[in-house]
Amino acid sequence: MISTRGRYALRVMADIASNQEDGYVPMKDVAKRQGLSLKYLEQIIPPLTKNGMIVGVQGKGGGYRLTKKPKDYRIGDILRLTEKELAPVGCLAKGAPVCERRPQCKTIGFWEGLNDAVNDYLDSKTLEDLL
């Protein structure tokens, strides 16, 4: 399942895209428009700035701004950064220990297929599709 982190991140990105005419968009405004907690958003955003998806400028008149055109953001990329884990099952998760039943496991291939299906869909859509 997708948590609020990823869902809110998408809404934030779409909101910035819609409001960044030529200046910077304060997260305070985004929070108010979207009806979300500013403090909570503040701890969801960092992975996006650290990976160059958006730029943040401090001080008066500051805020956030996209670094690319909406069309050039794959939703999968946004979610993979903000969501703690996207894999459908634990054994396909990032830091998962190698499952000892792996050799005899009859379902792993099926789960890998599901994982691929999900990621293919996420990568087939862009931020522009949300606007």
Next chain:
Amino acid sequence: MISTRGRYALRVMADIASNQEDGYVPMKDVAKRQGLSLKYLEQIIPPLTKNGMIVGVQGKGGGYRLTKKPKDYRIGDILRLTEKELAPVGCLAKGAPVCERRPQCKTIGFWEGLNDAVNDYLDSKTLEDLL
């Protein structure tokens, strides 16, 4: 995303399919072969019997048995019965209250698409594919 309930259910179904020559397969044996807790499996199984996916016979010599050929079980059907919730986001869940932001929500269409993509994949595979 997918919990142990659905994952174990698949392993149980595959195990029964592989061991039900012409008699009934005791859950005790399944638990031992799969390395899972019998008591936990016992509370995962009921939805499968109540919906006619398998039949359970009590008493000595009893156990479980498939009601159809492995090829006729869509994995999606098994998971929708055993998994508490398959929807990728809360607002698409079974008993979810209507979201008040629905009219202005720009992401709901995207999530519905993901939900469809997942279910399409799950319904494209059968129990036979796991054997």
Next chain:
DNA sequence: CATTTACCTACCTTTCCGATAGGTATATTA
């Protein structure tokens, strides 16, 4: 210098997953 913003870190509360536990009902076999 005052204000506004991003940025950082700790903590907290509730939910729920993943089980454990103890029992009852029902059928078979000796």
Next chain:
DNA sequence: TAATATACCTATCGGAAAGGTAGGTAAATG
């Protein structure tokens, strides 16, 4: 008929994680 083996039922529980709150610091602007 007694003993046994099974399915079936219901309550409880510990730990982890989600989802958020809170309070601060750093930097830029007017």
